[in-house]
Amino acid sequence: MAYKISEDCIGCGACAAECPVGAISEADGKYAIDASACLDCGACAGTCPVGAPQAE
Ligand code: SF4
Ligand code: SF4
Numbered sequence: 001m002a003y004k005i006s007e008d009c010i011g012c013g014a015c016a017a018e019c020p021v022g023a024i025s026e027a028d029g030k031y032a033i034d035a036s037a038c039l040d041c042g043a044c045a046g047t048c049p050v051g052a053p054q055a056e
Contacts, residue, residue, distance in 0.1 A: 002035035002056055003044055009052040015044035 005015070005024075009031055016024040016031060023037035024044060033044070033053070044053040 001040045002038035003033050003040065003042070003053045004035070004056050005031050005033055005044075006052045006054055008050045009048075010050055012049060014047045014049070015053055018043045018047045 011029045011031060021037050021039055023034045024031055
């Protein structure tokens, strides 16, 4: 299990700052979660203003 960022992401960066293991990275304004590093903690989902991180 891991979280995945949906198309709803507006690129604010809040989730990347909140992730305890640095699993969220940005490239060309798009944020993505490294599924192999994600601990499934849900902190990103809790901080996202648009609910883009979803549990897979
Ligand atoms: Fe990081 Fe937790 Fe979100 Fe996984 S669920 S990307 S570990 S904040
Ligand atoms: Fe995108 Fe939500 Fe992360 Fe902001 S907190 S970069 S809107 S997924």
